[in-house]
Amino acid sequence: MSALLFFKKQSKLTAIKTNIFEEYITAYLIRKATSFQECNIADLFCGSGKNGKNLGSPLIIINIIKKIFQFKYICDNFKINLFFNDIDEENIKYLHKNLSTLTINKKVNIQIFNDDFHKIYPHLLSKMGKNSYKFFLLDPFGYTDITIEDLQRMFSLPNTEILFFIPIFYAYRFANYQEANGKVKDFLKTYTTKGIFPYKNVYTFSKSIISKISKLLGTKYIREFILKDKSQINALFLITKDKKSMLIANNIFWQYSFNGKNISSSMKINNFNITKKIFSLIFYIKKKLSSTKRNLNREIVNNLLLKGISEKQAQIIFFKLSQFPKFKTIISRITKSWYNIYKYL
Ligand SMILES: C[S@@+](CC[C@H](N)C(=O)[O-])C[C@H]1O[C@@H](n2cnc3c(N)ncnc32)[C@H](O)[C@@H]1O
Structure with missing residues (x-):
């Protein structure tokens, strides 16, 4: 989609992406506002x-923040630094105009930049306090704008999360193109485990990207949202070290996905895949529990999170398992670990 069209009319895919972002940042900021004193959103x-x-x-971020400051459990000294940047002068001019009509809480400090992102972010990293919470929204038009080194640099700060949008289908089209060169080749080489390769489909391509990011950034907790609209397929990745964030992202995913694989603008309900997934997980846990005497609570909770399970599905799985007398006691212990995650949301 052209830049001009993007800002004139919102596509279905952009609307879904925006909703996911809005839901995620709301849930997460509520948590952070009660535990952190400073929050940086870039x-x-x-x-x-x-x-x-x-x-x-x-504007979505600012609206959410307005609501957060009405929340009664918020830390007294909680403050938020917002950093906005765009390379396009016109966009920044309009942003100033759009912001000028809003009343913004005194605890919110906004800085606006009009530059290439590569020049801006190193400067921002040096400004962000070690103990602060940092959230980066990376929503470029192209898939070659942000290098894996950029991600590594941002993610090396403590308490950092990145929500990263990739128009994945454009990259996937070249995935097995031996003559790929320049930025496309660099992308395939650095962002995937197999480089130029005949991936089975766009999902395996995306998994390869996740494995590579996971390895280079040193975290297992990456939630993918594959967004489909007609021939367009894009991906949104939440990169975090925090299990609770992963659970929030899983919950959001299942609000939109009806097949457990992707989020489509023309949603066709297909509960079969969801049921199949739940049964395969029940089978997996039963096998684990039967084959060892070790305490598996942590391992099972972790695995379910990584397999993309939502809270609702976890409850179904645990309920079904607790009906087997053999697993009853151990399952009640695992359920406790699961609720411990939930408690802090
Ligand atoms: C998909 S749009 C962002 C949309 C925005 N997140 C929203 O919700 O409206 C991508 C933006 O990236 C900007 N951009 C492109 N290359 C850039 C760069 N190297 N540095 C900073 N901004 C860039 C474009 O001007 C464009 O406004």
Whole structure:
């Protein structure tokens, strides 16, 4: 989609992406506002604040923050630094205009930049306090704008999360193109485990990207959202070290996905795949529990998180397993670990 069209009218895919972002950042900020004193949110490809009549990421963030400050359990000294950047001068001009009509809480400090993201982010990293919470929204148009080294550098700071959008289908089209060169080749080489390779489909391609990011950034907790609309397929990745964040992302995923694989703008309900997934997980846990006497609580909770399970599904799985007398006691212990994760949301 052209840049001009993007800001004139919001596509279905962009609307889904925006909803996911909105739900995630709301849930997570509520948690952070009760435990952290400083929060840095950097939207480094922020656009003008609007696309068509709809709100773009900067205005969404500001609206959420307004609600957060009405929340009664918020830390007394909690403050938020917002960093907005876009390379396009017009976008930044409109962003200033869009923000000028809003009343913004005094505890929110906004800085706006108009530069290439590569020049801006190193400067921002040095400003962010060690103990603060950092959230980077990376929403470029192209898949070659952000290198894996950029991600590594951002993620090396403590308490950091990245929500990273990749128009994955454009990269996937070249995945087995031996003559690929320049930035495309660099992308395939650095972002995938197999480089130029005949991937079975776009899902295995995405898994290869996840494995590579996971290895280079040193975290297992990466939640993918594959977004489909007609011939367009994009991916949104949440990269975190925090299991609770992973659980929030899993819950959000299942609100939108009806097949457990992707989120489609023309959602066709297909509970068969979900049931199949739940049964395969029940089978997996039963096998684990039968084959060892070790305490598996942590391992099972972790595995379910990584397999993308939501809380609702976890409850179904545990309920079904608790009906086997053999597993009753151990399952009640695992359920406790699962709720411990839930308790802190
Ligand atoms: C998909 S749009 C962002 C949309 C925005 N998140 C929203 O919700 O409205 C991508 C933006 O990245 C900007 N951009 C492209 N290359 C950039 C770069 N190297 N550095 C910073 N911004 C860039 C474009 O001007 C465009 O506004």
